[in-house]
Amino acid sequence: xxxxxxxxxxxxxxxxxxxxxxxxxxxxxxxxxxxxxxxxxxxxxxxxxxxxxxxxxxxxxxxxxxxxxxxxxxxxxxxxxxxxxxxxxxxxxxxxxxxxxxxxxxxxxxxxxxxxxxxxxxxxxxxxxxxxxxxxxxxxxxxxxxxxxxxxxxxxxxxxxxxxxxxxxxxxxxxxxxxxxxxxxxxxxxxxxxxxxxxxxxxxxxxxxxxxxxxxxxxxxxxxxxxxxxxxxxxxxxxxxxxx
Numbered sequence: 633x634x635x636x637x638x639x640x641x642x643x644x645x646x647x648x649x650x651x652x653x654x655x656x657x658x659x660x661x662x663x664x665x666x667x668x669x670x671x672x673x674x675x676x677x678x679x680x681x682x683x684x685x686x687x688x689x690x691x692x693x694x695x696x697x698x699x700x701x702x703x704x705x706x707x708x709x710x711x712x713x714x715x716x717x718x719x720x721x722x723x724x725x726x727x728x729x730x731x732x733x734x735x736x737x738x739x740x741x742x743x744x745x746x747x748x749x750x751x752x753x754x755x756x757x758x759x760x761x762x763x764x765x766x767x768x769x770x771x772x773x774x775x776x777x778x779x780x781x782x783x784x785x786x787x788x789x790x791x792x793x794x795x796x797x798x799x800x801x802x803x804x805x806x807x808x809x810x811x812x813x814x815x816x817x818x819x820x821x822x823x824x825x826x827x828x829x830x831x832x833x834x835x836x837x838x839x840x841x842x843x844x845x846x847x848x849x850x851x852x853x854x855x856x857x858x859x860x861x862x863x864x865x866x867x868x869x870x871x872x873x874x875x876x
Contacts (some may be wrong), residue, residue: 717775823865853867
């Protein structure tokens with residue numbers, strides 16, 4: 633799928649408006665005003681320079697994380713979804729802005745690639761002595777938000793429905809989330825990973841009392857169940873510390 637110059641202009645403005653909506657709702661006034669100026673610069677000067685200057689360096693738009701602890705207008709259960717939205721929306725804004733600056737067309741694949749990695753690694757804790765593994769309910773929600781929001785935002789771009797999708801997701805109106813959440817929990821527990829409410833370090837290990845614990849990551853992979861069927865399971869990724 634190719635985007636024409638006119639398509640890119642429309643998607644750039646819609647992406648900015650969606651991002652501005654998030655900032656206004658979460659009371660991030662500085663960046664809401666910044667995006668408002670981006671829209672004004674485009675409407676009156678057809679310039680994307682101001683928006684592109686928001687990225688890079690300490691305190692840039694790239695560093696922004698929305699959370700209740702920072703005093704933002706967001707509920708804790710919204711945080712994973714809102715931050716996932718912001719991450720992808722600012723990537724869209726930047727990709728479309730660069731395309732407009734360079735006056736070249738762009739494909740849907742290039743837009744999707746601009747949003748970064750698609751594979752999400754679950755992150756929790758593991759005892760390197762006995763292998764006990766766990767992760768938090770919050771990490772489960774981070775995973776769900778990342779996967780479902782990424783799929784949803786791509787479809788919203790294709791259907792030219794980005795602003796509506798952003799508002800719907802901000803309100804946690806994601807009908808498929810419940811079924812996905814329950815299925816994900818089952819896959820996690822079937823992978824011998826305990827889901828916990830604990831916040832903070834796993835130390836000592838609740839199974840063997842070892843102090844030798846570490847942050848650990850898992851990737852979802854296919855596992856052959858019978859001759860003609862497969863099941864999903866989480867396996868340790870290659871960037872973990874080795875078991876002792």
